[in-house]
Amino acid sequence: MNKLLIVSACLIGFNCKYSGGNNRYEPLVEAFKKGKVIPVCPEQLGGLPTPRPPAKILGKDGKDVLSGTAKVLTVKGTPKDVTKNFLKGAYETLYVVELLKDKVIACILKEKSPSCGVKKIYKFEVDQLKDGMGVTAALLKEKRFKIISSEDKKDIEKIIEELG
Ligand code: SF4
Structure with missing residues (x-):
């Protein structure tokens, strides 16, 4: 069977x-070139520019956004509630x-993002990390899909080998 990875699109170089940039990570780009990767960007899929x-x-993290007890707000300029986009x-x-x-x-997701973060996200009030998951990572985990942080390079190497 053709095995696949779902990967945060910024890790493939989209x-x-x-900011309009990317987080290109070469081993995943190589897997993409072999047709083994489906890139997704949840924030673009949610309709954000x-x-x-x-x-x-x-609030706490993506789990609470899913349950309706936390929100996602923009943090530059006038704050805007983008919770609906993040959920979509x-x-x-x-x-x-x-x-x-x-x-x-497996799904390989970009660490520290409010959508894709697997173990860490940023605190709302200050520019510091805290334990927690982004909204998409929390949903995929809740649905019991295997998720891997973009920072767990050894796990990524291993899963790429499993693709065959
Ligand atoms: S939402 Fe995820 S895929 Fe999209 S840019 Fe942010 S970290 Fe990358």
């Missing part, structure tokens, strides 16, 4: 970051993962 104002979770992006990503679930062996 310029979908809020690129570039866009940076946003953070006001998470559910659109889930749609892709579920369509391909017989082939997907």
